[in-house]
Amino acid sequence: MRIADFLHLTGSSIIAHRLRSGLTILGITVGIAAVVLLTSIGEGVHKFVLSEFTQFGTTLVGINPGKATTAGGTMGVFGSVRPLTIEDSEALKRLPFARAVVPFVQGNAEVEAGNRSRRTTIYGAGAQMPEAFSMKVASGRFLPADDPTAPRAFAVLGSKLRHELFGERNPLGQRITVGGNRYRVIGVMESKGTVLGFDLDDTVYIPAARAMELFNRDSLFEIDVLYYEHYPVETVVKGIKRTLETRHGREDFTITTQQQMLDVLGSVLNVLTFAVGAIGGISLLVGAIGIVTIMTIAVNERISEIGLLRALGAKRSQILGMFLGEAMVLAAIGGMAGLVVGVGTAQLLHLLLPAMPVHTPVEYVVMAEVVAVVIGLLAGVLPARRAAHLDPLEALRTE
Amino acid sequence: MIDLEHIHRNFQVGDQTVRALDDVNLHIEAGEYVSIMGPSGSGKSTLLNLLGLLDRPSSGIYRLNGEDVTSLSDTQQARVRNREIGFVFQMFHLVPRLSAEENVELPLILAGIPPEQRRPRVAAVLEGLHLSNRRHHKPEQLSGGQRQRVAIARATVTNPKVLLADEPTGNLDHKSGQDVIRILEDLNHRGITLIMVTHDQEMGQRARRQLHMLDGRLLNGQRNDDA
Numbered sequence: 001m002r003i004a005d006f007l008h009l010t011g012s013s014i015i016a017h018r019l020r021s022g023l024t025i026l027g028i029t030v031g032i033a034a035v036v037l038l039t040s041i042g043e044g045v046h047k048f049v050l051s052e053f054t055q056f057g058t059t060l061v062g063i064n065p066g067k068a069t070t071a072g073g074t075m076g077v078f079g080s081v082r083p084l085t086i087e088d089s090e091a092l093k094r095l096p097f098a099r100a101v102v103p104f105v106q107g108n109a110e111v112e113a114g115n116r117s118r119r120t121t122i123y124g125a126g127a128q129m130p131e132a133f134s135m136k137v138a139s140g141r142f143l144p145a146d147d148p149t150a151p152r153a154f155a156v157l158g159s160k161l162r163h164e165l166f167g168e169r170n171p172l173g174q175r176i177t178v179g180g181n182r183y184r185v186i187g188v189m190e191s192k193g194t195v196l197g198f199d200l201d202d203t204v205y206i207p208a209a210r211a212m213e214l215f216n217r218d219s220l221f222e223i224d225v226l227y228y229e230h231y232p233v234e235t236v237v238k239g240i241k242r243t244l245e246t247r248h249g250r251e252d253f254t255i256t257t258q259q260q261m262l263d264v265l266g267s268v269l270n271v272l273t274f275a276v277g278a279i280g281g282i283s284l285l286v287g288a289i290g291i292v293t294i295m296t297i298a299v300n301e302r303i304s305e306i307g308l309l310r311a312l313g314a315k316r317s318q319i320l321g322m323f324l325g326e327a328m329v330l331a332a333i334g335g336m337a338g339l340v341v342g343v344g345t346a347q348l349l350h351l352l353l354p355a356m357p358v359h360t361p362v363e364y365v366v367m368a369e370v371v372a373v374v375i376g377l378l379a380g381v382l383p384a385r386r387a388a389h390l391d392p393l394e395a396l397r398t399e
Numbered sequence: 400m401i402d403l404e405h406i407h408r409n410f411q412v413g414d415q416t417v418r419a420l421d422d423v424n425l426h427i428e429a430g431e432y433v434s435i436m437g438p439s440g441s442g443k444s445t446l447l448n449l450l451g452l453l454d455r456p457s458s459g460i461y462r463l464n465g466e467d468v469t470s471l472s473d474t475q476q477a478r479v480r481n482r483e484i485g486f487v488f489q490m491f492h493l494v495p496r497l498s499a500e501e502n503v504e505l506p507l508i509l510a511g512i513p514p515e516q517r518r519p520r521v522a523a524v525l526e527g528l529h530l531s532n533r534r535h536h537k538p539e540q541l542s543g544g545q546r547q548r549v550a551i552a553r554a555t556v557t558n559p560k561v562l563l564a565d566e567p568t569g570n571l572d573h574k575s576g577q578d579v580i581r582i583l584e585d586l587n588h589r590g591i592t593l594i595m596v597t598h599d600q601e602m603g604q605r606a607r608r609q610l611h612m613l614d615g616r617l618l619n620g621q622r623n624d625d626a
Contacts, residue, residue: 307492312486312505313510315474316474318509
């Protein structure tokens with residue numbers, strides 16, 4: 001039988017039962033739309049979270065004090081962890097691949113300017129922080145490259161804190177106190193927004209050495225190293241490790257590359273996308289059951305037609321093909337409609353809630369349609385096989 | 400052309416074996432006009448179905464054009480039905496959602512014949528049965544006689560050698576029935592082998608050769624050379 005004739009015959013029986021076919025198609029439409037919509041949201045969240053991370057670039061390596069792996073035996077006197085110091089950070093700056101090295105300390109303190117005061121987050125940082133974290137200065141300048149162990153008392157304000165403390169007045173050159181110590185404001189940062197829950201605008205940046213003093217700490221929280229892209233990450237990790245091991249006598253620190261974090265995060269987010277997709281898959285399953293039901297009814301109704309076709313010389317395989325084809329066409333149309341509805345809803349959602357990240361990957365769209373057709377095929381197998389194996393004589397007698 | 404040798408067809412009904420056909424031997428020449436008569440349950444429909452390869456004998460040999468068709472596979476039998484045999488049923492068996500033309504086209508579609516070759520053949524058959532102006536009608540828009548004529552058109556569009564008719568007038572009024580019989584007989588005059596099952600004596604007696612069946616047995620056939 002020719003394909004055009006096959007499609008015509010299939011189409012004619014689908015059109016002959018418009019309402020029924022329509023409802024069956026709707027079942028698959030809902031299923032595919034649910035899968036597409038949910039995976040779109042999942043992918044959107046995925047992309048959103050990753051972009052939050054990668055806005056600092058992927059060539060970033062973090063070093064934290066303490067070894068995060070379990071060591072065997074007693075550590076004895078060597079068990080104590082040596083702190084990460086400003087000197088460590090200076091040593092790392094001398095490595096050839098280091099583009100920017102930022103010592104980092106964080107804490108909370110009272111910030112006062114004139115008669116206003118606000119308790120907020122204080123970041124102790126190095127002069128190269130804007131370069132390492134792609135931050136921009138709105139006015140003035142960032143902390144200067146002073147002697148890192150004895151830096152001058154300069155402060156840079158986040159955009160929100162600037163408004164809270166100074167309103168519309170120009171803060172540059174003004175004096176503020178941070179935790180009781182006096183600082184001179186030399187710059188204001190551009191708004192960076194919230195990154196993973198940290199408001200980078202409601203903050204003061206002061207030199208790391210002064211922040212350590214302020215919070216009475218002998219160790220940095222972290223040293224961040226931005227390296228030149230053409231260096232492989234293994235070289236970078238090895239170089240940092242060698243430098244710090246020489247200084248500390250052993251490996252009492254943990255190096256985390258941005259790539260490692262992204263990999264872990266990515267796999268977690270993939271599971272999330274898969275999970276929401278699976279929830280959508282359940283409704284797709286319900287749609288598939290709809291096809292089985294309708295095709296079973298269709299075979300029952302058309303028994304005498306099947307008998308006739310067999311009498312006219314239709315092979316079993318042709319009968320099988322006709323009913324399978326019908327199920328697949330129903331599913332494929334449903335799949336198409338589901339794609340349109342799913343992508344449309346996703347875009348509409350994005351339009352109504354701009355904060356809602358939505359992303360529909362093309363391969364998911366193609367996969368959803370393939371899945372729909374395969375579901376039609378599977379759902380059609382049982383009824384179609386029954387149709388093909390009907391005894392033509394019995395079938396002809398049935399009215 | 401048709402040769403039946405010691406054909407038996409048994410059905411199992413409950414724990415009883417019903418002998419629908421009991422040692423039937425029959426030879427039919429090409430171009431013959433045969434009627435099969437008998438009371439209901441005598442096995443005449445079973446015989447017709449068997450001739451049409453819709454049923455297989457329990458034992459015995461059926462030769463069509465010298466070829467043993469009882470041993471053919473399902474697919475091969477389907478091909479023989481498509482090419483060699485035309486069916487006309489009491490209930491017409493038209494596909495309700497297809498137009499008259501599309502119904503007639505079905506056997507050609509199943510055989511995979513391309514549309515440009517199908518169209519003239521379908522048009523010619525419909526023209527011959529005075530159905531040209533009805534070709535776009537659905538079966539429900541046609542009268543009983545017209546429906547049966549569409550069914551005859553469908554049965555003959557493949558130019559089969561044998562036309563099997565199972566009570567072709569059973570669902571028609573007298574006049575339409577007469578029309579249908581005349582069409583079938585006309586086809587027979589033009590060379591087709593016509594085998595018709597009927598319980599209507601008057602119809603059956605028009606055939607040149609009349610077979611009578613009783614309890615699955617074929618009674619001695621008699622020729623009616625007047626017809």
